[in-house]
Amino acid sequence: MQFTEDKSRSRMTLRSAVPKTEQKPERKQPVQELPYIKYFGNIYYFTDSIDCAIYCDKILSQVDKTPGNTIIGFDMEWPFNFQTGSGKTALIQLSSTIYDCYLFHVTEFKKLPKALTELLSHSNVRLVGVNIKNDIHKLSRDFPGINSTAMLNNCIDLRTQANITLNCKQNWSMAKLVNHFLRMQINKDKRVRNSKWNVVPLNNAQKLYAAIDAYVRITLVEMGDKTKVFQYNYENNTVDICINIPFYDSVEELTYILIKRHDLPIYVDKDLIQKLSDFSLQCNLDYYDNSTTELINHSKLNAAEVEDIIKDWERLMREETADYGEKGCASDEELFATAYHKxxxxxxxxxxxxxxxxxxxxxxxxxxxxxxxxxxxxxxxxxxxxxxxxxxxxxxxxxxxxxxxxxxxxxxxxxxxxxxxxxxxxxxxxxxxxxxxxxxxxxxxxxxxxxxxxxxxxxAPVPPGPIRETKEDRRKILQSVVLEESFTIHLGSQLKQMHNIRILSADVMDFCAVNDNEQISDTTPQLLQTALGLYSNDLCGLVLMTDSVIGSRLTKDFTEICQRSTEFHFPHIDDQLEIISNTAKKYQMESCNNRNSSSKHLQPGDVYITRHSNLSQVHIIFHMVSDDSLRANDINSRHPVVLGLRNILKTACSNDITSLTIPLLLQYEMTEEMTVTWCAKRAELVFKCVKGFMIEMASWGGSDLKNLQFLLPQGISSDVFQSLTGMLPSIFKVSNPLILKSSSIVK
CATH class of the missing domain: 1.10.287 (Helix Hairpins)
Incomplete structure (x- = not known):
């Protein structure tokens, strides 16, 4: 469609991009299948009358500099109640270009700023909207001092223009106009549409909703500027056709379409091709000239934005181009990591x-x-x-x-x-x-x-002292005799992947604590594995169940272990937990609408990560939040903690963590309710879920999880341990060795 100046009416008219002879009923795409309109421009939101006046003055100065009329998309929002009816106008949306939308939250204004009223009633401003006259009447009732007569004389109702274009009488809405002319749809979410527009400030969903309403009005006008009418006179006949600008199609093909459609003689093809080529070339030049002028004017009004664009281009050139990249050296952390690894x-x-x-x-x-x-x-x-x-x-x-x-x-x-x-x-x-x-x-x-x-x-030579075995040492040695069994499994029917699975019963802190024996003056080999794999592609991880408060319960015991030696490579544990706590608070504030707003802590299934180089067997700790619901016997695969395991496996696969230890029962201590049946049911759930996650992990890319350890509580009976290990071959495909007896060997 196209806006043109009609001298007899002195008003803007809307012309369809399709000739009337071709406006025949056709099968259109269902509305629900149309894509939604998205807005990527700037949204300027104001709640103060002074800021509102400042930006209105800027728009007025641009209107005075622009020759001719300035089209501005106009819309309003107000709260509505079925008992009290329509409330006072709360928001005014203006969009002078497709790049900028101004939201003036006037719900607390007793009267509108003078600059805003001057802008709305300016003789060179054309306000474009749907049912815009009713909006203007409501605005004049809510705020005194508005020149409603000037606004009514200078407004353009898109409904009227659409009826003139299509030669019909239809009660158009903005949604229907967008569906018909733009072949798109507006997301009219009732939760946003009927929200409390009088509450300051607006949320992001309300701002985007309001900006799109003003944006589509100016978009319809912009679309009208992209169509031009080509006329060709032959004898007493006139051929009209609307062409979309810029025109990139074949002029020759369009020429022969016109000849066939309007029964023109074939010998006019050369003349028609020449005139159509000249017309399309001139329209393209005008279009690009106008677009360039608009961009330049927009840049002049937004000098700060131009500086930001220049800085972004400069940054991209440095980061993506070797010739312009900074010849900076590696950071101290990178140098130390390289030196340590060597x-x-x-x-x-x-x-x-x-x-x-x-x-x-x-x-x-x-x-x-x-x-x-x-x-x-x-x-x-x-x-x-x-x-x-x-x-x-x-x-x-x-x-x-x-x-x-x-x-x-x-x-x-x-x-x-x-x-x-x-x-x-x-x-x-x-x-x-x-x-x-x-x-x-x-x-x-x-x-x-x-x-x-x-x-x-x-x-320096230090004479080793005698090693004396105490009762405490003897007790630790007896407890260190853990129950364990290892398996080699295959996943996948065609591209088989091999993994090592180990089931063991031990204290979870044994994977973190370094055995401190003051009687031995020689170096301890416990940190050997940690040191060799620290800066490698084979990291070790551990899932540590904790509560919703960062730094309490098991986390406190774990923190004390970390504090018994110096962390040479990563921030100290207290610093890491403080950063995590601040990040969690920020996240909870941003997502309070989607989560339990009454909770000040993390939720079950949430995971936070700490890095370590001073633990005995692991580099990465996955702290997973849990609650008392894990003690129940009826949890399923949709439990938040089980879904948290999936996120942990995905993170491990994406970050070179090839060994991971998971609590099989999601508990570290045996309690009264943990019967044999309870343990078997919980182990089966974790086995099957982890198997599914590992199969899914194959499509994620990254590193393969080579070693997977299932940890059982220390002190579990050998009978329960054997029953759980016997369950694994029925869930995973175990690689059985081929046993060759000596009696079967043919000599």
Whole structure:
């Protein structure tokens, strides 16, 4: 369709892009199958009258500079109630171009800013809308001082123009106009359409809804500018056809279509081709000139946006083009990671582990001293408080006891802060010295193949002390005899993938804690596997069940293990948990409409990740939030925690985590309700779900999960353990070895 100036009416008329002779009924695509209109332009939202006036002045200045009339899409929103009827106008939407939409939230204005009223009644402004006259009348009733007469004289109702174009009398709505002329549909969500438009501020859904309403009005006008009418006179006949601009089709093909359609003689083809070519060329030039002028004017009004575009192009040129890329060196973290990876796969590995062990011994001693001092202070304060309570009826008052309790609390807090600060200072010093020593060792090793000896090197000969076995050590040895069984399975019917599965009964903290034996002065081999796989494609992960509060319950025990040695590669555990906590709070604020708004904590099935280099067997910890619903016997594959396992497997597959430990029963301790039937049902659920996730994982790409460990609670009976291991071959396809007996060998 097209807007043209009709001198006899001095109004804009709407012309169809299809000739009237061709406006025949045809089968159209159902409305529900049409694509939705999307808006990618700028949305400017104002709730203050001063800001509203400032931007209206900018639009007015552009209107004064533009020759001719300026088309502005116009719409309004207001709250509606079936009992009280229509409320006061709450929002005015204006769209002068397809790139910008201005939302003026006027619900709290007693009267409209003068700049806004001048813009709406400007002689060169043409407001375009649907049923726009009723909107103007309502606006004049809600806000005094509006020149409604000027607005009514300068408005364009798209319904009237559509009826003139199609030569019909139909009660058009904006949705029907978009369906018919743009072959698209507007998302008229009733939850947004009937929402509280008088509430400040609007949410993002309301802003987008309002912007699209104004955008489609100006889009219909823009579409009209893209059609031109070509006329060809032959004898007493005139041939009219509307052409979409810019025109890229074949002029020759269109010529012969016109000749056949209008029964023109064939010898007019050359003349028709020449005139049609000249017409399309001139229309294309005018179209591109107008488009370029509009872009330039838009850029002049938005100088800041032009600067942002220039910066984006500059950034893209640096990032994507080698010639213009910055010749920057690697960061300190990247250099240290490279140096560590080279040295850990060299003869320097033993020296590095010895130094780490020496640092860990120092930290563990400080932690033990800290715990001992706090314990001693607590015992002293307890004795003092007990004596004070015993003297309550003699010479001690309740106020004095409260003063003692307050003093005890202050002393405890002061001591903990003091000792924690000293411990953190030691860790930071160790971290700095260790990283400097690694870089120095790499340089000297590359220079003369010699390894520098660290200060207070553990390589100095130290006579080993006698190893004495205590009752505690004997108890740990007995408990360390864990129940375990391994399987090799195949997944897939054609492209088979092999995985190793291990079922074991152990304490989950055994995968994290480093065994500390003060009687052994030599380096511990427990961190060997962690060190070798730290910067590799074979990372180890562990699923740690926790509650909804970050830093409590199992997380607290896990944090204490992490704090018993220095973290040389990643942020300390407290820093990681603080970042996670802040991120969770931000996420909960943004998604409060989709989640339980009354909850201030994480929900079951949520997962957060911490990275570590000072644990015995794992690099990555998946902290999965759970609740008491896991104790029930009727959970299914749609339980949030089970779906959380799927997210964990997907993350592991995408980030080179090839070994993963999962609690098979989703519990770490045996309780009374965990009967044999309960354990079998829970294990079957986890087995089948994990199998499905692993099959799905094959299509995700990334690394294969080579080793999968199912962890059972420590202390589980051997009978239950055997029944659960016997269940696995019925769910997974186990690779059975071929046993060849000696008696069957043919000599």
């Amino acid at each position: 040295l850990v796969h060299s003869p320097a590995l033993e020296t590095m582990l010895q130094l780490e062990y020496m640092y860990a011994q120092t930290v563990r001693q400080r932690v033990n001293d800290k715990d001992q001092q706090i314990k001693s202070l607590s015992e002293t304060q307890t004795d003092e408080m007990n004596k004070a309570v015993d003297r309550l009826e003699e010479d001690m008052t309740e106020a004095e006891i409260n003063e003692i309790a307050a003093r005890h609390f202050d002393d405890q807090t002061l001591l903990q802060v003091k000792l924690t600060s000293e411990l953190e200072t030691i860790k930071e010093a160790q971290r700095r010295e260790y990283r400097e020593w690694v870089m120095q060792m790499l340089e000297q090793n590359q220079a003369n193949s010699s390894l520098p000896t660290p200060k207070n090197s553990p390589l």
